Amino acid sequence: MKYLFVTLIQLSIFAKLNVLTTTTDISWLVKAIGGERVKVTSLLSGTEDPHYVDAMPHWISKTSRADIVCLVGLELEIAWLPKVLQRSGNKKIQKGHKGYCNIGSAINSLEKVESPDRSMGDVHSGGNPHYHLSPKYFLQGASKVVDVLIENDSKGADIYLKNLEVLKKDMASLQKEVRSILKTSNKMSFMSYHKEFSYFVEEFKLNYVGEVEETPGVPPSAGRIARIGLYAKNKNVDLAIATKNNPEKIMKKFQEISGVPYKLVDISINDKGAKNYRELILQLAKAFTL
Amino acid sequence: MKQFLITSILLTSLNIFAFDSSGLKISLAGDMVYDQGLNSTSTANESLTMRGAEMMFFAPIDHRFDGVLSAAAHDENGETVFELHELYFSSSKIIDRSRLKVGQFFLGVGRLNQTHQHDWPFMKAPKVHSEFFDDEGIFDSGVEFSHLFNTDRFLDLTVGITSGHKYGHAHSSGSKPKVPTHYLSLKSFTELSNTSGIQYAFNYLGRTDDEGDKLHIPGLEIVGKWREGRAIKYMFQGEAWYRNVEDISGSNSEQVGAYLYNQFLLQANTYAGIRLDGYKDLSKKNSITGKKQNNITYGVTPEFTWSSSEFVKIRSGLAHIFTREEGVTTTKDTSLNFQFVFILGAHPAHEF
Amino acid sequence: MKKILLILTLFSFVSCSDLTGESTGANNLGLGGLLGNISFVEVGSNLYRLEGTATNGGDTAHSYNLDFKLGDSDEFSVLLFTREDLSGGLEVKFTRVDANTVKAKFSLNGTEDFVNFESSENVSVVIDIHNDENDAHIIMWDQTGPFGDEECMDDETCLFNTDHFGTKWGSHGKAAGSFWGVKSIKENIIKLEGPNETVFNH
Numbered sequence A: 001m002k003y004l005f006v007t008l009i010q011l012s013i014f015a016k017l018n019v020l021t022t023t024t025d026i027s028w029l030v031k032a033i034g035g036e037r038v039k040v041t042s043l044l045s046g047t048e049d050p051h052y053v054d055a056m057p058h059w060i061s062k063t064s065r066a067d068i069v070c071l072v073g074l075e076l077e078i079a080w081l082p083k084v085l086q087r088s089g090n091k092k093i094q095k096g097h098k099g100y101c102n103i104g105s106a107i108n109s110l111e112k113v114e115s116p117d118r119s120m121g122d123v124h125s126g127g128n129p130h131y132h133l134s135p136k137y138f139l140q141g142a143s144k145v146v147d148v149l150i151e152n153d154s155k156g157a158d159i160y161l162k163n164l165e166v167l168k169k170d171m172a173s174l175q176k177e178v179r180s181i182l183k184t185s186n187k188m189s190f191m192s193y194h195k196e197f198s199y200f201v202e203e204f205k206l207n208y209v210g211e212v213e214e215t216p217g218v219p220p221s222a223g224r225i226a227r228i229g230l231y232a233k234n235k236n237v238d239l240a241i242a243t244k245n246n247p248e249k250i251m252k253k254f255q256e257i258s259g260v261p262y263k264l265v266d267i268s269i270n271d272k273g274a275k276n277y278r279e280l281i282l283q284l285a286k287a288f289t290l
Numbered sequence B: 001m002k003q004f005l006i007t008s009i010l011l012t013s014l015n016i017f018a019f020d021s022s023g024l025k026i027s028l029a030g031d032m033v034y035d036q037g038l039n040s041t042s043t044a045n046e047s048l049t050m051r052g053a054e055m056m057f058f059a060p061i062d063h064r065f066d067g068v069l070s071a072a073a074h075d076e077n078g079e080t081v082f083e084l085h086e087l088y089f090s091s092s093k094i095i096d097r098s099r100l101k102v103g104q105f106f107l108g109v110g111r112l113n114q115t116h117q118h119d120w121p122f123m124k125a126p127k128v129h130s131e132f133f134d135d136e137g138i139f140d141s142g143v144e145f146s147h148l149f150n151t152d153r154f155l156d157l158t159v160g161i162t163s164g165h166k167y168g169h170a171h172s173s174g175s176k177p178k179v180p181t182h183y184l185s186l187k188s189f190t191e192l193s194n195t196s197g198i199q200y201a202f203n204y205l206g207r208t209d210d211e212g213d214k215l216h217i218p219g220l221e222i223v224g225k226w227r228e229g230r231a232i233k234y235m236f237q238g239e240a241w242y243r244n245v246e247d248i249s250g251s252n253s254e255q256v257g258a259y260l261y262n263q264f265l266l267q268a269n270t271y272a273g274i275r276l277d278g279y280k281d282l283s284k285k286n287s288i289t290g291k292k293q294n295n296i297t298y299g300v301t302p303e304f305t306w307s308s309s310e311f312v313k314i315r316s317g318l319a320h321i322f323t324r325e326e327g328v329t330t331t332k333d334t335s336l337n338f339q340f341v342f343i344l345g346a347h348p349a350h351e352f
Numbered sequence C: 001m002k003k004i005l006l007i008l009t010l011f012s013f014v015s016c017s018d019l020t021g022e023s024t025g026a027n028n029l030g031l032g033g034l035l036g037n038i039s040f041v042e043v044g045s046n047l048y049r050l051e052g053t054a055t056n057g058g059d060t061a062h063s064y065n066l067d068f069k070l071g072d073s074d075e076f077s078v079l080l081f082t083r084e085d086l087s088g089g090l091e092v093k094f095t096r097v098d099a100n101t102v103k104a105k106f107s108l109n110g111t112e113d114f115v116n117f118e119s120s121e122n123v124s125v126v127i128d129i130h131n132d133e134n135d136a137h138i139i140m141w142d143q144t145g146p147f148g149d150e151e152c153m154d155d156e157t158c159l160f161n162t163d164h165f166g167t168k169w170g171s172h173g174k175a176a177g178s179f180w181g182v183k184s185i186k187e188n189i190i191k192l193e194g195p196n197e198t199v200f201n202h
Helices: A009-013 A024-037 A057-064 A081-088 A135-152 A154-181 A198-203 A222-234 A248-258 A277-287 B002-012 B016-022 B127-133 C002-012 C016-020
Strands: A017-021 A038-042 A068-071 A100-102 A189-192 A207-211 A239-243 A262-265 B025-037 B049-060 B066-076 B079-091 B098-106 B139-148 B155-162 B179-193 B196-208 B214-228 B231-246 B252-267 B270-281 B295-309 B312-325 B328-345 C038-044 C047-050 C061-069 C075-082 C090-098 C101-108 C111-118 C122-130 C137-142 C179-183 C189-196
Touching: A017 A024, A024 A038, A024 A068, A024 A135, A024 A154, A024 A277, A057 A081, A057 B139, A057 B179, A057 B196, A068 A135, A081 B139, A100 A135, A135 A154, A135 A198, A154 A277, A207 A222, A222 A248, A239 A248, A239 A277, A248 A262, A262 A277, B049 B079, B127 B231, B127 B252, B127 B270, B139 B179, B179 B214, B295 C016, C038 C179, C061 C075, C075 C122, C090 C122, C101 C137, C179 C189
Parallel strands: A017 A038, A017 A068, A068 A100, A189 A207, A189 A239, A239 A262
Antiparallel strands: B025 B049, B025 B328, B049 B066, B066 B079, B079 B098, B098 B139, B139 B155, B155 B179, B179 B196, B196 B214, B214 B231, B231 B252, B252 B270, B270 B295, B295 B312, B312 B328, C038 C047, C047 C179, C061 C122, C061 C189, C075 C090, C075 C179, C090 C101, C101 C111, C122 C137
């Protein structure tokens, strides 16, 4: 509700911008900035793995009516989104046009890979795409949202900019809350199943040791689980974190071998778990504590 | 084959800056098969065949148009034959909710005809597909237009008209037909969850060749996918087609055929599938008695697929195809089949 | 429920025997004569339609073995992939040039070509017709071989090949039907076989 502002009389006859996002997290960000001037829908519901979906026909229909499409970028949606955009026949939202909002392009991304090849597994040349799990990095993306909204609706510029300021304040307050939760965590060491938490770890200066996966996106072999389990045990790793999309069977096996407990977290905002961004980040912060 | 290799080398040695600024993407796909006959009348060739090596180039041409070039080298009876599959430019940025394609391309009709063979969910073409659309599919040069209707339900219509000088396997340039090849495909979709659903379409293809023979092929297609997490837990795909060729003398030749493929996830990266094929020549007559000969061809093809990733597939399966005519089994072909598919470079985003 | 009923209704148009390919008696020829070891029906003067229908409405490929006598003034024609009245197909007409040479004239959809080949009085050839290609691909060999394939004119391993650069054949289309027959005096016919699997497989 904080992000709703008293609107001008013109708002009653203003048609809201129809914004489609790929993930629920981007959807939350766009709503935070756009307020009442936008109608936001997410193609994904927050429980899917964005790497592994098809170009669903019902998404194509939705995309055909959108004014703006906002995506995570950094090749996260590369397997399906280009086909959705192309089949929609909606020229406004095609790459290079004013309705195309690639949030990843505004991020100072981590873990860029210079010359990726497929032997490295699922690596993103432009950087790790899971920046939304860090308030600091997610806020970088907000500037892109503001730019695109203003370009499509210049009359709302004041509102978008005001909402951005409110968002910054709220993020600062959230960061403070997270730091408070993590005050004893800087003495701990952590692992994860997949490299999803790099931005969170970097922002809050956590001691991160490595991943259970040997090759990103490839389920680890039994040999790998044994080796990494022993490594974690020897390094006295305190905790492992995985998302609810990651295979829990593997985390259980890892725990058996290493003795390191694990916690599962939501990767995105969703109806069944973390229902907004604050809940998502606080859930993650609490997961990094014992 | 030399031509294919020289072209590949030349194109892949292009200045790296040309790649970066133009967005040119290259995809190379290799498809190898081995068939081992298990009965004396099997037609399996019992050698590892390089069934297809396809290279595909695609990129935006400018802010309005995209371009595609795909060419393939195939093994034809021990000889490698190089052919251009697709060369077209397209746009989805000119007319709202519409796509336009001009050039040479696989016709936008039918499920398999629009999918490159190395992307098929099974090893071999179903009988109805190889009889009506040639083993790999029908491609031709012309124009194709697609429009997505402004409805809540996904409803997409594709219509196309192509030269029709050739249809199917050809060693010559063909002749101008009396009516060029024309087709349509009307697709819709029912969602079962956010990432699962069933897509279905009505298709039609027609042509009148230069001799005046009229070809009509209407058909239906259906594909359903249930996704759980990263994997497609269950998938089915089927097509049913009817063909009518009306001769200039007025006589009709009719055939029908269908296939249904079911695939189940066994465990991570491993799938089991089974395909059932049926095919019937409705107008086959005994040349002496003049009576219609009752005939049917069946195929049963169970297969296993292991995917190291979406870029590699290894398949093994059994194919049992037999034809019965007037109470007698006339042909029987049982074989063990293997397929190896890999993709290098970029790969276009997947359809549903 | 409605959908199940609709599907069942559609199935009711198809009988069990249709799905199992059971006998309807269509192939019961009774006690008829044989010509060249094959059943036949006389459809005109010295014109016979033979047993054996090409599959798939004629959109297929078969081979035919022909053994016949050809004297000085004799003519023997085989008509392949024709309509029921033996029109519209490929006609191959054999005539004698001299004691050791036979001329085979190929005609399909207005395109004609011929080849002379060595043969004694008894002619023995096998003809492939791939009518499932955009333009029917026709190859003829001596039954005793050699059997070459697409390059077979250059390396002299066949008698005739429409795919050979030197022929007049280009875009000639397909043969119209699925029947076959011969035009000849009966006494000259030794043995006829077909439709068989092709000699050359694409």
